[in-house]
Amino acid sequence: MRGAREVLRVEDVHVVRDGRPLLQDVSLTVRAGEHWALLGANGAGKSTLLRLLGALVHPTRGTVEVLGRRLGRVDVRELRAHVGHVDPRHPLSAPLTVRDVVLTGLTNSVAAVPRRRPTAAQEARADRLVDMLGLAGHRSARWPTLSQGQRGRALIARALMPEPRLLLLDEPATGLDLPGREQLIDALDSLRRAHPHLATVLVTHHLEELPAGTTHALLLRDGRALVQGPAAYVLTGDRVGTCFGVPLALERHGGRWTVRIERRS
Template sequence: MTSPIVSTDAVTVVRDGRSLISDVSATIEPGQHWVLLGSNGAGKSTLLGLLGAQTHPTSGIVRVLGHRLGRVDMRSLRAAIGHVNPRHPLQYPLTVREVVLTGLTNTTELVQRWTPTPRQLDRADALIAAFGVAERSDARWPNLSQGERGRVLIARALMPEPQLLLLDEPSTGLDLAAREQLLTALDQVRLENPRLASVLVTHHIEEIPASTTHAILIRGGRVLAQGPIGEVLTSARVSACFEHSIEISMHRGRWAARALAPA
């Protein structure tokens, strides 16, 4: 029997006396690709932080890669998790290749006295090529477009060959073409890595890749619905999640939303 990649059981997170998420239970299996959908402040990033072994719950149980948070070195868990954050902080103008290599050390900068192996260098170059930025391999981070940065960050997250890929609003700041390039790259990654599980956070229906299999709707820190994406992303449920009348449609695997005029 296959063990879940990550699971939460009746998880609550309270910070400064305020409940950020409440009584959240979910299970993500290998090969599943989830989207966390909700408005700003709904609790999506808080839940993603738990799944990525970045924070502890106030109550409840979180298991990541077979280990219960609170009973394991969280740093060792993070080494097996790829995290894509479009607000990736950099103090020095690293090249594309150097940024991708930092995925092995789980740092934002190159580690002193650390030298990648020839195999690691080859993997970095292969990922850079796979995401269509091979010609920019020596370009400095500040000189990249937002679209290029997004693809480089996915390559970085895949360097340690993770079992779990977390994407925190990866389309932030992208224009239409760059967004579509990013989503196409994500679909390809998922196709080529059938055991990989992933979780994408967004509040835009249009940013959900076609390869997404499951969805969670979250509002006010509570899960409104979860399960196979076709059962969760209904007009009624999405309207309840965003407290606005919204019509949901799907064409060729991609989702769209349209606000309904008042009756």
């Protein structure tokens, strides 16, 4: 989206933990309306980078600006309230309804905050998000009764409650069967159409999980950025094959990618 304002800026970032480099010299700029994929093998640094973007960790060296505010110079608790973060490992054990889970996005809490009740407008927004994510028939269903796919869509609705400018998705299709994965991807494409200025960053190591609306991609290998830019430029067999260390052939149909190992004689 040409001329769109920056949502994220990462410059020359390094992250070192216990003497081990997790990210090295990574830079990234995400603008409003862009939908990025972070791709790489296990251990490539994807989740570490996503945690940086969500102001959950600080860089060892380099600068990270989230929504125009630099980490290290801002109250990260306040900043996180403006970033939607979807983690399929959401630590909920109480039997809340879907609607109540979505409403916890207002306080960024696992359960409802005592003595704090949502307004009628906030409840109406929760209902609209539940409908948009395809859960209208499950609004009163309890969390333990939901499928993994239904939980994933409920968590996206929860992350959207505070009307964030940025949505981060950490392997949202983890544990989903084929119908659940496709329903989730359809929901993400519906979200893109309904909120054209929202920026998203999705972590995965499966190209089949990328929505058709993916605009940009960053390939990570051993904590370093191999290549980044428009999805059509980055997501080629040669580049993705180099990233994962195997010869790959990629095809795209209807905006979605498929991948297979390329057999060479």
